[in-house]
Amino acid sequence: MxxxxxxxxxxxxxxxxxxxxxxxxxxxxxxxxDLVQEALLRVRGxxxxxxxxxxxxxxxxxxxxRLHISIWRRRRREHLTxxxxxxxxxEVFPFEQQQGLWEELASxxxxxxxxxxxxxxxxxxxxxxxxxxxxxxxxxxxQASRGLDKLRSSLSSSPATHGSPR
Amino acid sequence: MNDLGKELSRLLADAAERxxxxxxxxxxxxxxxxxxxxxxxxALLAAVAxxxxxxxxxxxxxxxxxxxxxxxxxxxxxxPTGMAKPPTDVIPPPIEKVWPQAVHKIxxxxxxxxxxxxxxxxxxxxxxxxxxxxxGKRRFLWTYDLHxxxxxxxxxxxxxxxxxxxxxxxxxGGGNIxxxxxxxxxxxxxxxxxxxxxxxxxxxxxxxxxxxxxxKQLGQIxxxxxxxxxxxxxxxxxxxxxVPLSGGxxxxxxxxxxxxxxxxxxxxxxxxMDDFLRLFNAETGERRDAVAAADxxxxxxxxxxxxxxxxxxxxxxxxxxxxxxxxxxRVVLRSFVRDRDGSGERPLPxxxxxxxxxxxxxxxxxxxxxxxxxxxxxxxxxDVETGRTVDLGLRVDARGFMSLPxxxxxxxxxxxxxxxxxxxxxxxxx
Numbered sequence: 001m002x003x004x005x006x007x008x009x010x011x012x013x014x015x016x017x018x019x020x021x022x023x024x025x026x027x028x029x030x031x032x033x034d035l036v037q038e039a040l041l042r043v044r045g046x047x048x049x050x051x052x053x054x055x056x057x058x059x060x061x062x063x064x065x066r067l068h069i070s071i072w073r074r075r076r077r078e079h080l081t082x083x084x085x086x087x088x089x090x091e092v093f094p095f096e097q098q099q100g101l102w103e104e105l106a107s108x109x110x111x112x113x114x115x116x117x118x119x120x121x122x123x124x125x126x127x128x129x130x131x132x133x134x135x136x137x138x139x140x141x142x143q144a145s146r147g148l149d150k151l152r153s154s155l156s157s158s159p160a161t162h163g164s165p166r
Numbered sequence: 167m168n169d170l171g172k173e174l175s176r177l178l179a180d181a182a183e184r185x186x187x188x189x190x191x192x193x194x195x196x197x198x199x200x201x202x203x204x205x206x207x208x209a210l211l212a213a214v215a216x217x218x219x220x221x222x223x224x225x226x227x228x229x230x231x232x233x234x235x236x237x238x239x240x241x242x243x244x245x246p247t248g249m250a251k252p253p254t255d256v257i258p259p260p261i262e263k264v265w266p267q268a269v270h271k272i273x274x275x276x277x278x279x280x281x282x283x284x285x286x287x288x289x290x291x292x293x294x295x296x297x298x299x300x301x302g303k304r305r306f307l308w309t310y311d312l313h314x315x316x317x318x319x320x321x322x323x324x325x326x327x328x329x330x331x332x333x334x335x336x337x338x339g340g341g342n343i344x345x346x347x348x349x350x351x352x353x354x355x356x357x358x359x360x361x362x363x364x365x366x367x368x369x370x371x372x373x374x375x376x377x378x379x380x381x382k383q384l385g386q387i388x389x390x391x392x393x394x395x396x397x398x399x400x401x402x403x404x405x406x407x408x409v410p411l412s413g414g415x416x417x418x419x420x421x422x423x424x425x426x427x428x429x430x431x432x433x434x435x436x437x438x439m440d441d442f443l444r445l446f447n448a449e450t451g452e453r454r455d456a457v458a459a460a461d462x463x464x465x466x467x468x469x470x471x472x473x474x475x476x477x478x479x480x481x482x483x484x485x486x487x488x489x490x491x492x493x494x495x496r497v498v499l500r501s502f503v504r505d506r507d508g509s510g511e512r513p514l515p516x517x518x519x520x521x522x523x524x525x526x527x528x529x530x531x532x533x534x535x536x537x538x539x540x541x542x543x544x545x546x547x548x549d550v551e552t553g554r555t556v557d558l559g560l561r562v563d564a565r566g567f568m569s570l571p572x573x574x575x576x577x578x579x580x581x582x583x584x585x586x587x588x589x590x591x592x593x594x595x596x
Contacts, residue, residue: 008193015188023185024178033186037196044200101177120171121178152170 007047010056011040018060024121025068025114027106039063062132065118069111069133104151112147115140257538258546261556261590270312270589274582277317282308284572284580284589285336288364293578293589294338296323307343307362312589320366326350335399338364339392342411346387346399349374357387359397361411372397373409373416389427400426406433406448422448429575432468441465457508467529467575470550471506472514475499503550512550526550527573528592545571547579549595559583 015036022032022039043050043060050059105113111133118129126144130137189195262269272293276282280302282295293310295317305323310316326347336345341364349356355377362369377384385402392398398408398419406422409415425433426442431449434442443466445454456471458464464473477499503526504511514532526532530551536544545560558571560581573579577593 004197007197011188011193011196015192016185019188020182020185024182029186033189036188037192037199040192040196041200044196098177098180101173102181105174105177116174117178120174121182123175148170151174 006051007044010043014057014060015040018064021061021121022064024117025064027102027113035064035068038067042067061122065114065132066134069114101151108147108150111135112143112150115143116147119144257536257544258555258557261547261558264554264556265595267594268590268592270591271586272310272312272315272589274585274587276308284578284587286338286576287578287591288338290591290594294336294343294364296336309364310589312591318366320364321362321369323347324360324369335387335390337390337392340394341365342392344372344390344392344397344411346375346390359387359390359399359409361397372411372413375399375407375409375416377401391427391430393430398427398430400433404435419448421446421451429468436465442467443471454506456506466506467526469506470503470526470529472501472503472526474501512553514550526575527579528575528577531573531579531592533571533573545581547571559588 018036018039019032022035023029026032026035039060042063043056046059047056050056105116108116114133115129118124118132119126124132126137126140129140133140135143258264270293274281276295276297280297282297285294285296288294288309291312293312295308295310297304297306297308303325305325306319307321307323309318309320311318321343323345324347326349336343338344342361343364344359344361346357346359349358357375357377359372359375360369361372375387377386384405387399388402389400389406390397392411395411396408397411398406400406400422404424404426406419406425406427407416408419409417419433422433425435425446425448427433428442428445431447432442432445432454433448434445436442441464443456443458443464445456445466445468446452447454456464456466458471458473459475461477462473462475464471466472501514502511503514530549532548532550534546534548534555536546536555538544542561545558546555547558548555558581560571560583571579571581571590573592577591579590579592581588
């Protein structure tokens, strides 16, 4: 089927990039895989419309961002069958300073984190972020500044993150 | 951009490079799940399982081999109680031998030849099912008498014109069945809760449920529950509401404005690392907090929690470019199951991680894939209460498929073998 092969091609081309995006949004590989799979499911469900009218890639990314801030969760009686998550050795950064920032990022509320990821990873403007997350421009700005404040204050209060480790 | 902004940009770009790679067969997995979600077809689940059984054969086998053994305790004070030592690669006895009272086998197709999806146990001998997508567009509710194997058609589910989704989250209580559906195809603005008596009849709408308010999306309806003459549900984004079965206005449940329903009247929140740690009884106001240490990631039911103890260790960086540096590593010391008050802790077979630690049927039973003597995968069920494991009888078939047992938080677990549906009532296991 055309529909099917078009979707296959989309997944083949974009899945890795979506996983990268999912990973910076969620902060862990397991949730990233879940989020990507759920978003792709929704893309698949809307495929004929998405393919005609929208850019499937941006549709998937918007879906991921929105799902992530919506405390999305698996529906009852469904099981994810992706590869089992690697539970051990979940280090991300070789350097303490980066690792520290990464962990502080993990402690932010989802919406604050999403705003920062859209701003600093997706490089979107605040107006674009507002559109993606379906929130007001004012909220984007307040969430971003609150998130940055928290990161700044937790970083400055943590001696381990000063200077390069030797 | 300020300094922190620059640092964040660099950090996120670096982190992205450490993201997992897309597994082979992702598209097929998604398409299969899509079909299944649309059709809610238990049968189609087999196609999803291929991703694990064929696509990821190496991974599954490796995981099972290395993790079916309980993990060592972190130190001497972390001794397990020793009562629940799960098996390694020994194939356990079949469930029919160990818990015969829990197993019912009924035909996997309805008298009209259509397939069906088991939904819930209405009582100890009645299974509610909905017709599958194969064999016609009209959808029906049927009940199966588990003792006689006799099916009875009780109602037709009114379709939402043009919509591919239908009756979601079927629940029952007090002689009534309820579900929800979108009111208009392609519009997820308004949902509608429906009901029909268990004894049969014509379904009628109970109430419209807005899926957005003035400022935001509220998400879909989840955790649908019937209590007496009321329907209670939570929004996907949190917030518990009630509405009389006879119809009327939605009323927020006091104190549960941001909560989800674990098992009525217990409500709470769930986040990535702590699921239902704090519970609130929406009827009596009682609070019940679970015991969890700062270095534990815990997910809870009403009586029991599962979780992992983790430690961050500094280890030398192995990559050449940072060979003289230290890095942090998250080490899972052990995974466990215990009561909410922290008592009765015992180790969890790590192989259950295949489905994630939340997949605990009746707060008690975990699915496990074991590896048989000839390297074959064997679907087993592990009981954390007695420490027993049984063989569910599911094997990989000639095409390389293995279906996964379907279960939720309740006592029902179902799976199809050949032309028989195996229906387990886990509440009968002592």
